Amino acid sequence: MKLESELQSLCRRLPQLGELLERDDFVALIAACPRPLVADTLRSALENLRHQIKQGTHTDESVDHRVAQLCRNVELQLRSHLRPSLRKVLNATGVILQTNLGRAPLSDAALQRIAEVAGGYCNLEMDLETGDRGRRDVHVEALILRVLASRIGTPIETFSELRGAAVVNNCAAATLLALNTLAEGGEVIVSRGELVEIGGGFRIPEILRKSGAILREVGTTNRTRIADYADAVTPQTRLILRVHRSNFRIEGFTSQPTLAELIELGSEVSVPVFEDQGTGCLIPLDEHGIRDESHWAEDAGSGVALIACSGDKLLGGSQCGILAGEHDVIERIRANPLFRALRVDKLAYAALETTLLQYLSEHEAEIPAIAMLRLPADVVKQRCETLAEQLRSPDLSVDVVAVESVIGGGTTPSASLPSFAVALQHARMSEGALAALLRSGDPPVVGRATNGRVLFDLRTISAREDHLLFQSVQSSLERIGAPSSTHPRSVAE
Numbered sequence: 001m002k003l004e005s006e007l008q009s010l011c012r013r014l015p016q017l018g019e020l021l022e023r024d025d026f027v028a029l030i031a032a033c034p035r036p037l038v039a040d041t042l043r044s045a046l047e048n049l050r051h052q053i054k055q056g057t058h059t060d061e062s063v064d065h066r067v068a069q070l071c072r073n074v075e076l077q078l079r080s081h082l083r084p085s086l087r088k089v090l091n092a093t094g095v096i097l098q099t100n101l102g103r104a105p106l107s108d109a110a111l112q113r114i115a116e117v118a119g120g121y122c123n124l125e126m127d128l129e130t131g132d133r134g135r136r137d138v139h140v141e142a143l144i145l146r147v148l149a150s151r152i153g154t155p156i157e158t159f160s161e162l163r164g165a166a167v168v169n170n171c172a173a174a175t176l177l178a179l180n181t182l183a184e185g186g187e188v189i190v191s192r193g194e195l196v197e198i199g200g201g202f203r204i205p206e207i208l209r210k211s212g213a214i215l216r217e218v219g220t221t222n223r224t225r226i227a228d229y230a231d232a233v234t235p236q237t238r239l240i241l242r243v244h245r246s247n248f249r250i251e252g253f254t255s256q257p258t259l260a261e262l263i264e265l266g267s268e269v270s271v272p273v274f275e276d277q278g279t280g281c282l283i284p285l286d287e288h289g290i291r292d293e294s295h296w297a298e299d300a301g302s303g304v305a306l307i308a309c310s311g312d313k314l315l316g317g318s319q320c321g322i323l324a325g326e327h328d329v330i331e332r333i334r335a336n337p338l339f340r341a342l343r344v345d346k347l348a349y350a351a352l353e354t355t356l357l358q359y360l361s362e363h364e365a366e367i368p369a370i371a372m373l374r375l376p377a378d379v380v381k382q383r384c385e386t387l388a389e390q391l392r393s394p395d396l397s398v399d400v401v402a403v404e405s406v407i408g409g410g411t412t413p414s415a416s417l418p419s420f421a422v423a424l425q426h427a428r429m430s431e432g433a434l435a436a437l438l439r440s441g442d443p444p445v446v447g448r449a450t451n452g453r454v455l456f457d458l459r460t461i462s463a464r465e466d467h468l469l470f471q472s473v474q475s476s477l478e479r480i481g482a483p484s485s486t487h488p489r490s491v492a493e
């Protein structure tokens with residue numbers, strides 16, 4: 001234990017804040033950074049040091065050393081404070097629509113349109129013909145209907161005559177709005193096999209309650225028949241709800257009426273059918289070996305009164321929720337005050353409109369999520385081999401291995417695509433430590449850590465970013481030093 005007087009004399013070695021700020025190194029730092037930010041950070045660094053001294057861990061020499069290092073430490077701290085928290089990440093997980101990593105990357109055309117529209121003013125709510133106030137959602141309404149009609153293969157006139165579309169903040173918002181508009185105070189019939197949790201706290205029973213509707217569960221977890229729905233219809237029934245089982249599958253002794261059967265029942269008893277479809281899928285998936293996956297356009301054309309999907313799942317656009325359905329249903333949705341509260345901004349419209357135009361002109365191969373999905377495995381393999389060649393070193397054993405990429409984003413969990421990955425194994429690091437090191441890179445690289453190795457599935461890396469991936473991994477490995485180091489430093493340093 002140090003004497004109180006010794007501790008006081010150590011504390012006296014700490015210069016005053018004002019004095020330090022006059023020191024040459026701090027003067028130089030203040031030339032580059034606002035003085036109050038520097039002063040604040042320095043104040044807490046000094047506080048920290050004083051605290052350590054009181055713990056008895058310091059000597060005259062160590063205090064002097066820390067004082068000499070103060071400016072450098074303050075600079076490092078400031079640099080981390082001034083770095084955006086939301087950063088570009090290289091997704092090497094092989095999950096194409098990964099919610100934690102921001103779901104669908106936007107196409108070049110969509111990005112360009114965002115810059116064009118949001119860098120200045122735009123006609124978001126102005127009718128340029130009359131100069132009067134317009135509606136923001138008219139920009140995409142006709143386009144949504146046109147794209148749906150073209151994908152179903154029906155003439156646009158017959159399809160759009162009685163239909164409309166509206167856009168809100170995400171699919172959860174679209175579902176809430178639909179239930180509140182169509183069923184508040186009344187009953188909604190749902191199968192027990194569809195009372196799902198999508199993730200991020202979106203649970204159908206809770207959303208239903210919040211919407212003011214009353215849940216009327218029918219059937220069992222594994223089997224629900226059309227008769228179960230029919231038996232549950234009462235004068236209080238406002239809606240039949242179908243929820244796409246996005247993130248799980250029920251196998252074995254199961255049954256579920258088709259959407260067509262629900263629509264037929266709905267029309268017999270005059271109750272509309274609403275489908276929470278989720279994915280917004282507009283492309284055929286069976287050619288990728290993925291069967292029984294719901295298709296937004298097919299379902300939208302099947303006679304449902306209303307359908308909701310996300311903009312940033314398989315559709316490959318911006319975050320939003322798209323509602324499409326009967327004209328009068330869409331008008332009731334627009335008249336709901338919640339619609340205004342859930343509206344989207346011009347950036348989302350710009351990206352969504354461009355993405356939909358890419359479908360309409362059959363250029364959807366330019367949408368990154370679609371391009372990744374269609375990327376042949378042997379192309380991925382070739383890129384993996386090139387990267388493996390570059391990365392191999394005495395410390396790092398590198399192989400190319402066959403893996404399965406996952407579509408994600410509400411597509412059936414078994415929807416996987418044959419792919420290849422670079423497998424990295426470090427001589428002195430566990431897979432967890434190596435994965436953490438690579439996540440600390442610039443840009444961070446996120447892979448899959450498994451069985452002592454970290455796997456990089458290049459399907460979810462754009463080919464033009466292969467080199468960036470290489471550089472990030474290379475410099476992360478350099479940071480932990482040469483193999484001769486007797487005590488390998490931990491990643492946290």
Ligand SMILES: *Cc1c(COP(=O)(O)O)cnc(C)c1O
Pocket residue numbers: 170171172173175198202243244245246276277278279309310311320321409410
């Ligand atoms: C993903 C999904 C949602 C939630 O969509 P967000 O756009 O994330 O709000 C709702 N319903 C289904 C069926 C989904 O797949």
